[in-house]
Structures are given as structure tokens and as C-alpha cells.
Amino acid sequence: MRNNQPVTQRERTFPETQRLISTTNLKGIIDYCNDAFVDVSGFTREELIGSPHNMVRHPDTPAAVFAHMWADLKRGRAWMGIVKNRCNNGDHYWVNAFVTPIYENGQVQGYESVRVRTTPGQVQRAEALYQRLNSGRKAVTTDWAGMALTIVPSALMLAIGAAAGAALGWSGVALAAVLGIPAGFGLKALLDKRLERIIGAAESTITDPLLAQMYTPYQGALGQIEMAIHSQQARLQTCLTRLADSAERLKQQAGEASQLASQSSQGLAQQRAETDQVAAAINQMAAATQEVSGNVQSTADATHEASELALRGKTVATRARQAMESLSGAVNSATTITNQLANDAREIGSVVDVIKGIAEQTNCWPSTRPLKQPAPANRDVVLLWSRTRCAPLPAAPPSRPSKFII
Numbered sequence: 312m313r314n315n316q317p318v319t320q321r322e323r324t325f326p327e328t329q330r331l332i333s334t335t336n337l338k339g340i341i342d343y344c345n346d347a348f349v350d351v352s353g354f355t356r357e358e359l360i361g362s363p364h365n366m367v368r369h370p371d372t373p374a375a376v377f378a379h380m381w382a383d384l385k386r387g388r389a390w391m392g393i394v395k396n397r398c399n400n401g402d403h404y405w406v407n408a409f410v411t412p413i414y415e416n417g418q419v420q421g422y423e424s425v426r427v428r429t430t431p432g433q434v435q436r437a438e439a440l441y442q443r444l445n446s447g448r449k450a451v452t453t454d455w456a457g458m459a460l461t462i463v464p465s466a467l468m469l470a471i472g473a474a475a476g477a478a479l480g481w482s483g484v485a486l487a488a489v490l491g492i493p494a495g496f497g498l499k500a501l502l503d504k505r506l507e508r509i510i511g512a513a514e515s516t517i518t519d520p521l522l523a524q525m526y527t528p529y530q531g532a533l534g535q536i537e538m539a540i541h542s543q544q545a546r547l548q549t550c551l552t553r554l555a556d557s558a559e560r561l562k563q564q565a566g567e568a569s570q571l572a573s574q575s576s577q578g579l580a581q582q583r584a585e586t587d588q589v590a591a592a593i594n595q596m597a598a599a600t601q602e603v604s605g606n607v608q609s610t611a612d613a614t615h616e617a618s619e620l621a622l623r624g625k626t627v628a629t630r631a632r633q634a635m636e637s638l639s640g641a642v643n644s645a646t647t648i649t650n651q652l653a654n655d656a657r658e659i660g661s662v663v664d665v666i667k668g669i670a671e672q673t674n675c676w677p678s679t680r681p682l683k684q685p686a687p688a689n690r691d692v693v694l695l696w697s698r699t700r701c702a703p704l705p706a707a708p709p710s711r712p713s714k715f716i717i
Contacts, residue, residue: 313365319401324428325351330552331406331426334413339364342421345556353399364424369397373444379521380410384422387412391517391545393429393437393525405429405437409545425549437525451520451530503532517542 325331331348335341344359352359352367359366368377372395383390389411397403406426413421429437444450516539523538524530 313363313368314370315366315368315397316370317401318370318397318403321402323351323398323402323404325404327428329428330556332423332552332556333359333364334421334423335364336421337419339422348426351398351404352396353402358399367396367398369395369403371395371403371441371445373441375444375450376441379519383519384410384412387419389517389542389546390522391542392522393433394426395437395441405434407433407545409542409549411546411549423549423553425552427548432528433525436528440521440524451524507532516546 325347329347329351330345331351332343332345333341333348334343341359341362341364344356349356349359354366365377376392376394380390380392389409391407391409394406394408395403396406405428407429408424408426410422410424412419413423440450518535518539520530520535523534526541527534527537529537
């Protein structure tokens with residue numbers, strides 16, 4: 312048995328109208344719990360879901376109680392009992408639990424436990440039963456009080472009847488009392504037999520004598536009948552609780568569905584508006600496409616004109632290149648002639664310098680006169696003859712020749 316520690320022995324209560332609901336699979340693993348169970352147990356929902364249900368078991372609850380519960384559940388029967396559970400912080404809370412199998416397609420798929428608040432009398436009787444079970448004593452005791460309540464009246468009646476026969480004396484009274492005891496047992500057996508017929512008629516109810524000790528101060532058949540009444544009330548309350556819980560979940564789902572429907576409506580409205588925008592954009596795009604088509608035609612025409620201009624430009628460029636090449640050749644020829652002229656100018660300068668030097672040394676003055684009349688064919692030709700009247704020249708050095716240019 313799982314021993315959950317620590318415990319504080321402080322009791323926690325909850326409202327009478329509150330229902331603690333949880334469901335488990337066949338192995339006792341929690342797969343659903345409502346908010347009330349989460350609040351009272353002190354565990355978080357994440358801690359409860361997927362954990363064994365015995366995580367809330369209190370060490371004071373005997374193992375025999377849970378063994379009895381699982382024996383009934385595995386036989387497909389409902390079970391109810393007063394159970395002491397442990398909170399997460401070590402406190403405890405008492406519950407009146409009603410556990411039923413969950414059927415799907417005729418097969419048990421899990422278990423559901425609906426727990427309500429207990430009464431002080433139920434807790435007191437459950438604690439007494441827990442003490443007997445934990446100490447190893449017999450759980451279901453003989454109903455001596457019930458037997459006495461049945462036998463004593465019968466014995467008294469017989470004693471009174473015997474006393475009426477005073478003629479018999481005290482021995483007659485004792486004899487009547489002795490005869491009254493078996494009569495009382497017979498009367499009780501007859502009464503129990505009648506009550507057992509009532510118990511047998513309620514096959515779907517819980518009449519276990521062990522569990523009856525938690526719910527009724529009576530033992531025997533009378534306690535079982537009261538237990539059957541309590542079980543029917545618990546069954547009805549469980550059905551109502553299931554309906555209320557299902558209705559609450561259905562309400563939440565309906566709210567979520569309403570919210571989704573509202574969001575869908577808003578989405579449709581937004582989609583409609585966006586569709587209108589897309590249609591307007593398509594119209595604008597069609598107009599823009601037509602405009603682009605016109606611009607493309609204009610661009611094609613301009614491109615054609617540009618191509619023709621480019622061809623003309625290419626022709627002009629070719630001619631310009633050829634002209635530049637001719638100009639380059641002329642420039643090269645002019646450069647050559649200019650260089651020749653420069654060389655000739657330098658030579659003329661050298662001759663002038665020689666003449667000037669000779670003139671300074673010889674003191675000669677040049678003069679020109681025509682020697683004869685030119686021939687008609689050479690009328691424009693003027694022959695200049697240099698005639699000088701000079702002093703004798705010294706002999707020129709042989710290494711320095713003289714030049715004359717006409």
C-alpha cells in the first residue's frame with residue numbers, strides 16, 4: 312500500500328453542494344478531474360492527470376477498504392464508502408465516494424468517482440471501522456443489540472403471560488421466560504427473513520454489511536436496507552452530478568463553438584472585404600496592363616528609331632574614324648616636313664653665320680646688278696650675281712669648307 316507522507320491531521324472541508332469528480336482507466340491512472348477536485352486536493356491539474364489515483368490516499372485509510380472497492384469494481388459493480396483522503400500539504404478531507412464502472416460498447420473502459428461532503432456521524436462511524444480494521448479485529452460484528460431488542464420484548468411478553476398463571480408460582484414464570492427466548496429468536500429470524508426479501512429485491516443497490524457500518528448505526532438486515540437507500544441516493548446524485556458536469560462541459564464547448572462561429576463570421580467578412588479589394592486591384596491591374604501595353608508599343612517604336620539612329624551614328628563614327636586616320640597621316644607628313652624645315656633652317660642659320668663671319672673679316676659689301684637681259688622665256692628669273700670689291704682673303708683653313716646656297 313502506498314504510504315503518502317507527511318500528514319498533519321488537519322481537516323479541510325468543502326461546500327456541501329460541491330462535487331469532486333475524477334475518472335481513471337482500468338489501472339487507476341487519472342485521465343480527468345474537475346476544478347473542485349483540483350482545488351480541494353491541493354495538487355495541480357498537471358500533477359493529477361497521468362498519475363495513480365492513490366496519490367491522494369491517506370495512511371489512516373485501511374488497505375482493506377480499497378481492496379473491497381476494487382473487488383466490487385472488477386465484478387462490474389458500483390461501490391460507495393466513506394474515505395479519508397490526503398491533501399498535497401499533508402492535510403486531509405473526508406468524502407462520501409460513489410465509484411462506478413464506465414462502460415463503452417458493453418466493456419468496462421474505466422471508472423468514475425463522484426465524491427460529496429460527509430456528515431459528522433458518517434465520519435465517526437468510519438473512524439471506528441478504520442480502527443477495527445487497522446487493529447486486525449473483525450470488521451462486521453454480531454448484532455447483539457438488535458437481537459436483544461427483539462428477544463427482550465418477546466421474553467417479557469411471555470413472562471407476563473406466565474405470571475398470569477400465578478397458580479404455577481415462580482417456577483411457572485421462569486418456565487415462561489425460558490420458553491420466551493426461543494420465541495424471540497424465532498421472531499427475529501422471521502423479521503430478518505422478511506427484511507432479507509426486501510434486500511434481495513434491490514439487487515442493483517449496495518447492501519454490503521461492511522460498508523453499511525459507515526452509513527447507519529444499525530446492523531444486520533435493517534442496516535443493509537438503510538445502506539441500500541443511501542446507495543440509491545448516491546447513485547441518483549452521481550447521475551445528476553454527471554449530467555451537471557456534462558452540461559457544464561457542453562456549455563463550455565458551446566461557448567467555444569459560439570466564439571469560433573463569431574470568429575468565422577468575422578473571417579468571412581474580412582475575406583469578403585479582401586475579395587472586393589482583390590477585384591478592385593484586378594481591375595486596376597487590367598487598366599495598368601493596357602497602359603503598359605501602350606507604353607510597350609511606344610517603347611518598341613522608340614527602340615526601332617534608336618536602332619536606326621544607332622546605325623547612322625555607327626556610319627558617322629566610321630567616317631569620322633577614317634577622317635581622323637587621314638588627318639593623322641597628314642599630321643604625320645606635316646610633322647616630317649616641319650622637321651625637315653627645321654633642319655634646313657638650322658643649316659641656313661649656320662651658312663648665315665659663316666657669311667657674316669666672312670663679311671666681318673673681309674669688309675666686303677655685296678652688290679647686285681643684272682649682267683644681261685634675261686631671255687623672254689626666263690623673264691621672271693632674276694639671276695643675282697654677287698660682285699664684291701674686297702681685300703684679298705686669307706687662305707681658308709682646309710678643314711673648314713664653305714657652303715653656298717642659292
